[in-house]
Amino acid sequence: MEINDAAFAVSAESVGAVDEELVERAYEELSEAEEVRKEGNGKWQKWKENFKRRGWILVFILPALIYILIFCYVPMYGILVAFQDYMPGDAIIGEGTEWVGWQNFQTFFSNPNFLDYFMNTFILCILGFIVGFPLPIIVALLLNSLRSKKTKKGLQILYYAPHFISLVVMVGMLELIFGSDGLLDQISIKMGGDVNGLQLFLDADAFRPLFIFSGNWQDFGWSAIIYLAALSGVDPALHEAAKVDGASRFRRIFSVDLPAIAPTIVMLMILSVGNLMNCGYEKVLLMQTGGNLETSEILSTYVYTFGLLGGQYGVGTAAGLFNSVINVVLLVIANYTSKRISNNSMW
Amino acid sequence: MDAGQLKSLKRKNKIKESKTDYVYYAISGFILFLLAVIVIYPLYYIVIASISDPDAVMTGDVWLYPIKVTFSGYAQLFNRDDIWRGYFNTLAYTVLGTAFNIVLTIPAGWALSRNYLPFRKVIMPLLIITMFFGGGLVPYVILCRALGLYQNPLILIIGGGVSVYNVFMCKSFFQSNVPQEVLEAGMIDGAGEIRTFFDLVLPVAKSIISVMILFYAVGHWNNYIDAYIFSIDEDFYPLQTVLNGLLDATAGGEGEVVLEQMRAATQIKFTSIIIATLPILVVYPMVEKHFGQGVLVGSFK
Numbered sequence: 165m166e167i168n169d170a171a172f173a174v175s176a177e178s179v180g181a182v183d184e185e186l187v188e189r190a191y192e193e194l195s196e197a198e199e200v201r202k203e204g205n206g207k208w209q210k211w212k213e214n215f216k217r218r219g220w221i222l223v224f225i226l227p228a229l230i231y232i233l234i235f236c237y238v239p240m241y242g243i244l245v246a247f248q249d250y251m252p253g254d255a256i257i258g259e260g261t262e263w264v265g266w267q268n269f270q271t272f273f274s275n276p277n278f279l280d281y282f283m284n285t286f287i288l289c290i291l292g293f294i295v296g297f298p299l300p301i302i303v304a305l306l307l308n309s310l311r312s313k314k315t316k317k318g319l320q321i322l323y324y325a326p327h328f329i330s331l332v333v334m335v336g337m338l339e340l341i342f343g344s345d346g347l348l349d350q351i352s353i354k355m356g357g358d359v360n361g362l363q364l365f366l367d368a369d370a371f372r373p374l375f376i377f378s379g380n381w382q383d384f385g386w387s388a389i390i391y392l393a394a395l396s397g398v399d400p401a402l403h404e405a406a407k408v409d410g411a412s413r414f415r416r417i418f419s420v421d422l423p424a425i426a427p428t429i430v431m432l433m434i435l436s437v438g439n440l441m442n443c444g445y446e447k448v449l450l451m452q453t454g455g456n457l458e459t460s461e462i463l464s465t466y467v468y469t470f471g472l473l474g475g476q477y478g479v480g481t482a483a484g485l486f487n488s489v490i491n492v493v494l495l496v497i498a499n500y501t502s503k504r505i506s507n508n509s510m511w
Numbered sequence: 512m513d514a515g516q517l518k519s520l521k522r523k524n525k526i527k528e529s530k531t532d533y534v535y536y537a538i539s540g541f542i543l544f545l546l547a548v549i550v551i552y553p554l555y556y557i558v559i560a561s562i563s564d565p566d567a568v569m570t571g572d573v574w575l576y577p578i579k580v581t582f583s584g585y586a587q588l589f590n591r592d593d594i595w596r597g598y599f600n601t602l603a604y605t606v607l608g609t610a611f612n613i614v615l616t617i618p619a620g621w622a623l624s625r626n627y628l629p630f631r632k633v634i635m636p637l638l639i640i641t642m643f644f645g646g647g648l649v650p651y652v653i654l655c656r657a658l659g660l661y662q663n664p665l666i667l668i669i670g671g672g673v674s675v676y677n678v679f680m681c682k683s684f685f686q687s688n689v690p691q692e693v694l695e696a697g698m699i700d701g702a703g704e705i706r707t708f709f710d711l712v713l714p715v716a717k718s719i720i721s722v723m724i725l726f727y728a729v730g731h732w733n734n735y736i737d738a739y740i741f742s743i744d745e746d747f748y749p750l751q752t753v754l755n756g757l758l759d760a761t762a763g764g765e766g767e768v769v770l771e772q773m774r775a776a777t778q779i780k781f782t783s784i785i786i787a788t789l790p791i792l793v794v795y796p797m798v799e800k801h802f803g804q805g806v807l808v809g810s811f812k
Contacts, residue, residue: 211629214627214629215629218625218627218704219629220703220704220705221622221625221627221628221629221704222622222628222629222630223618223704223705224618224619224621224622224704224708225618225619225622225623225628225634227614227615227618227619228615228616228618228619228673228678229619229634229637231615231672231673232637232638232641232673232675234654235651235654235672235673236641236645236646237637237641238646238650238654239645239646239647239650239651239653239654240644240645240646240650241646241650242646242649242650242651242653242654243646243647243650245649245650245653250653252653252656253656256653303543303546306539306542306543307543309535309536309539310539310540310543311536319543319546319547321796321799322547322550322551323546323547323550325550325554325792325795326550326554328729328788328791328792328795329788329791330732330733330735330751330787330788330791331733331735331751332733332735332751332752332754332755332758332787333751333754333784333787333788335758336754336758336780336784337553337557337784339758340557340560340780340781340784341553341556345569347556347571347574349571350569350570350571351571351574353571354571381549381550381553384546385550389802412529412531412532412535413531413532413535413536414531414532414535438642438643439643446735446736449736450755464648467647467648467649468648468740471648471649472648472649472652472740477649477653480647480648480649481646481647481649481650484646484647484648484649484650485647487647488644488645488647491643491644492643492644495643510639
């Protein structure tokens with residue numbers, strides 16, 4: 165490539181003032197390169213040349229790569245702790261390492277509450293997914309069909325503002341509105357309800373609806389952005405053509421808009437199924453009260469409270485690993501299914 | 512022809528919308544309006560409750576408009592050292608942490624967007640794997656202990672240094688927004704990789720940089736749990752952690768708590784929520800215009 169460029173540059177120059185020496189040198193270079201190419205393994209040679217010429221680009225990825233190796237891959241090595249009797253401060257592999265095989269897993273699985281934690285995680289996350297996945301799609305489709313661009317933009321900005329509210333504030337707001345002595349409680353008392361009122365924060369049945377409702381309240385607008393961006397790429401001619409064929413606006417959602425964002429939907433679905441079992445322990449912890457533990461203790465909060473705060477590092481790691489493995493399995497299944505059905509896949 | 516005539520002519524020439532379309536627009540408009548109310552009301556309620564008389568708030572009278580407007584809640588807040596210390600700490604963590612994030616993320620996105628990046632086929636899977644699998648919380652804490660980051664506020668700056676998701680977003684931005692001609696012109700002029708990045712790429716990357724700043728800054732600003740996980744000293748608590756203590760502490764103290772204290776506590780909950788949210792809500796409209804197609808589309812390729 166480079167050699168051809170050089171030859172081209174030379175020949176272009178020679179049009180003006182003939183510099184035979186230059187032309188000769190270019191030909192020499194050409195034949196030299198030809199020899200090298202014949203000698204060495206072509207691909208490897210090319211790679212080496214590229215590396216010499218543009219290898220400095222590696223400088224840009226190196227810091228991030230080193231960071232990820234340390235902060236993401238070293239903890240993967242730390243999973244070994246799941247098979248040890250580990251005390252805080254020990255070396256992961258050292259003289260005092262006590263290997264205990266699957267004992268931590270046995271402790272974890274034989275916990276009488278294990279099944280509850282597992283089901284709590286699963287139900288909370290799957291409900292969150294069932295409500296939270298289609299909602300932004302519907303909102304994006306509705307917004308996109310608005311005729312006034314100004315209204316569309318205004319609503320969009322409004323809808324994603326709550327995304328920037330912090331979890332602590334979000335849960336604080338929930339308590340002030342739905343908690344005991346909160347707005348809803350006071351209003352229900354006024355309307356003749358029980359004086360001890362609605363104690364939604366202490367109610368195990370209310371935990372999941374509150375969690376999912378508030379999560380969607382915060383994020384439906386934010387998640388809709390990506391679909392809106394995809395929708396704005398739809399060729400208006402498609403809509404015109406469908407209009408001429410007599411398709412109503414509602415009909416066009418299904419025959420024009422949805423097909424256009426289908427690949428985005430599939431991609432996001434695979435991503436969220438692959439992270440299904442991570443539904444945000446930070447927020448669950450904030451919402452946990454003695455009253456709702458029955459539904460609010462999930463695997464990742466168990467890792468935090470029992471494993472980390474309780475100093476049971478081995479069991480905590482085992483529980484975390486269990487959660488991650490389920491995620492990976494779900495991801496593989498989702499990817500495989502999507503590949504078979506729609507030809508879209510991550511790999 | 513005056514404007515009115517033109518308008519009516521335009522209206523006539525437009526393809527007539529069918530009845531079903533009117534029904535559709537009415538229903539979708541109603542749904543969107545309802546959503547807007549649902550989004551606004553809780554925010555509105557917090558604002559009016561923060562400037563109302565706490566007695567009226569506690570009896571549930573305040574729900575549509577403020578009653579007996581007072582700013583005593585805010586005055587109270589100004590006298591609290593822990594909140595201001597938290598504010599200052601969070602500001603420091605957010606600024607330094609975000610700078611660290613940007614320095615790691617933007618160049619990485621640029622490098623990954625180049626096909627000639629050596630070892631690209633190895634690096635990509637290495638990054639993607641971390642999006643779906645990790646060691647988990649406990650091994651992460653063990654590592655940070657080993658690195659001396661336990662009980663060290665530094666972890667609040669360098670923790671979560673790279674989000675692979677964000678790196679990929681930068682990558683797709685650079686793939687579609689840096690004109691090939693400019694890069695070629697630079698190469699002919701003899702600019703190396705380093706020069707190219709600083710002189711040719713960074714100047715056109717303003718929008719992605721501002722979006723990344725927002726994403727990371729929000730993450731730092733909202734982080735409350737790391738201070739607990741790493742047992743950070745209370746003097747170094749970020750605002751959200753302080754706030755969590757504040758919102759939590761008075762949650763269950765009925766009965767023995769004096770009424771006056773309860774009034775103050777209720778009020779401060781509302782006001783602290785507002786001052787903890789305001790900075791982000793002020794910054795975000797400035798960055799909002801960059802959330803267009805260029806930045807966000809194609810981030811899943």
